Amino acid sequence: MADYPNQDATNTLIEQIATASGQGERLVITGHGSKQFYGQAPAGTPLETAGHCGIIDYEPGDLVLRARAGTPLTQIEAVLAEQGQCLGFEPPRFAVQGAARGTLGGAVAAGLSGPRRPWVGSTRDFVLGVTMVNGLGHSLYFGGQLIKNVAGFDVPRLMAGSLGTLGLLLDVTIRVLPIRPAEVTLQLQLSGSEALQRMVEWQRRPLPLSGMVYRDDRLTIRLSGTPEGVAAAQEAIGGERLESADEWWASLRDQRPSFFNPENSLWRVSCAAAAVLPEIAGDWTIDWGGAQRWYQGDATAAELLDYAKKINGSLSRFRPGTTQTSSEPIVFLSEISDPVAAIHQRLKKAFDPDGLFDGSRLPVAGIDQTSTVLV
């Protein structure tokens, strides 16, 4: 760990918050800036966390790591790998000027999870504890170092996916997982409906699954476990073995294929795994064994929303197209009920009564007057 920067900038950050509060400024929490596209366009003075970095505590036998918010994901993953461990939720490391970036704080604040998510859990499932600063400038510690903890409201998991609207994460304690000794990726040539049928069927069986994606007429399946367990499952599933699979999955996780960076918007539907496939022309990628469906194409927002509603799922415009302006609203298009919207608004106030932290970032109805909500 000695090679990595280890800096505690708590005092500086708290001072910056106090100053901004005194001047009525609005702060936008920024790590590496690798997810700037996500959520509504941020508005305010940047509060930089990259200088607040370093692993505070890591005990492999406890499967727990605590690190400052600005610690790079690449560093955490390298340190974990030395002990045969990994971040189970596979947070994406989106590229900034060609380099894979992303901090632990940013990963938790965005709450995005990679291909392994349906089988091991999401970002929020791995968050055990947080030290944070709310809009009143109070430094708070919630949660702990253990998976089991029923003391107080579960603020650490609430912070996951809150996009920095409730407060600044100073450090995060996360559960880590052992890297399984064997991993095999298989590919099968199938039609969309056949692929969904297989995904549903295989997920009902106790197979050591860790990835299931359908795109370009190919179902790609990853198995992780002991060598014997993976070999037995491989026999049951069949298909062709994919070489250099690690790179394939990392590329998917980080959304490097051009599919994820279209000229128009990249849309995301979150739904039950077995929900019917869309009859909407365009390019679809069905990830998470059916539970996460990506789209790019000519369909209108209204058409996509109809589909999402039909399958009881939710729709979001995940990423603006390469030809779109950054002011284009990137929103959760699915309706949030009035009572839930009201809770959002009140909860934001409960953490940040004066709106010190930019709330427009989380684009749901009611959270902030500046949000644009299309539905």
Place this chain on the structure above:
Amino acid sequence: MTIVTGATVDVADPVLRRQLAADLRQLLPAHCVLDRLEQLKPFECDALTAIREIPLLVVLPENRQQVQAVVQYAHKNAVALIARGAGTGLSGGATPRADAVLLVLSKLNSILEIDADSRVAVVEPGVRNLAISEAVAGLGLFYAPDPSSQVASSIGGNVAENSGGVHCVKYGLTTHNIRQIRYFDHTGGLVTLGGAGLDAPGYDLMALMTGSEGMLGVVVEITVNLLPLPESIVLLQAAFPAMDQAGLGVMKIIAAGIIPAGLEMMDQTAIEVVENYIHMDLPLDAEAILLIELDGTEAEVESQLASVTAEIEKHGAYDLRLARSEQDRIKLWSGRKSAFPALGQVTTDFYIMDATVPRRHLPYALRQIVELSGQYRLRVANVFHAGDGNLHPLVLYDASDPDQVARTEQLADEILTVCLSLGGTLSGEHGIGREKLDKSCDQFSTVELEQFERIKRVFDPEGRLNPGKAIPTPQRCAEIGGMHVHQGKVPFPELERF
């Protein structure tokens, strides 16, 4: 912790009780409203039997509309509500109050929908935990969280306490295994959180609701995740000459990349008590016994079993016993599972504690407990979830001896202090409830408690949902701290804590 003994006195306002009963009988069938003392008495406590209070009134609605009518009525008339399921909670999360209506949800016990392809079940809060797994077993599925009380405890209470169980080292807690909740807010409005998918837009309000001990809303519908039943399950029991070796064994299994389905430990006192009760020929010279359950595909389990055996043998494991068939596993589990009845044979009363410490500190924490046990002259047995550092010290005492009661309180308090000092928490799975309300002042700072209070008010501005539980107000902690009053002897127990 407070152990209260003696008969419960009914201190509710009789005029208010009569009025409320009459009003609520307009909204619910007459037999669903209980107001006579002999009817109320059975509801005076949940499974934390040490704290009792006769409720103002008990209502047992039979459907969602009736629950809504009660919540709306309570809102309109400024009446406090305490939601309760099967009443198996061990921290007094559903302890009634003389000034609150106890809203018992056990009659809402239907499984509304099972979707095997999407692996979810939609259930009402009164459905028993085990009933879900039983209902979907034929489809090759199960619901993973399995609190020890799963035969009786209902899913609504599991959500309220974020229940875990023996298998949560691998499968997680309730919060990891549910995807949608419908609840009545404090005004009686129906709110839906989560959705059909693995995530939903906006803040993760499901996280707040789960484990909130009924303080944020009245949950009336839960969509739970189902998992494929494992193809193979084996149970390995191993004895260790020293507690440190057992603790190291636990760490090494995990560090070897294996996450067992269950990883349980019994200490020497527990071994002795259990052996005298069921005669399994347990090694009485062992300081600890580990029970390691592995599940998965046939091939997966066999290879893990070989690794686990090799790891623990390096750390002095002996008297290894392996159970493969369901029958044999039940037999081998019976030692661990008979700990409570076995204790019942050697003591008149025992106090079940719940706290966590990081796995690496388990041996140290257990040595401290042994030392404190000697200091307070009370026996303590430990039967617990080692895999996730969740201790359950069982303090053996005689409730009819006030001196022992006092020593038990002090001992429990010191054990919790040890756990907190090692980076643990006050509760792994039983919750804070009434029991640890004051002790949680030690875990949280004033500003943290203020933050909790503001969250509470987002959902329940008037503080009428389960008042006086789970989260103490900063004011209460300030008074306890400022006056240096010992735990359990608070001068104004009636003080509002929410």
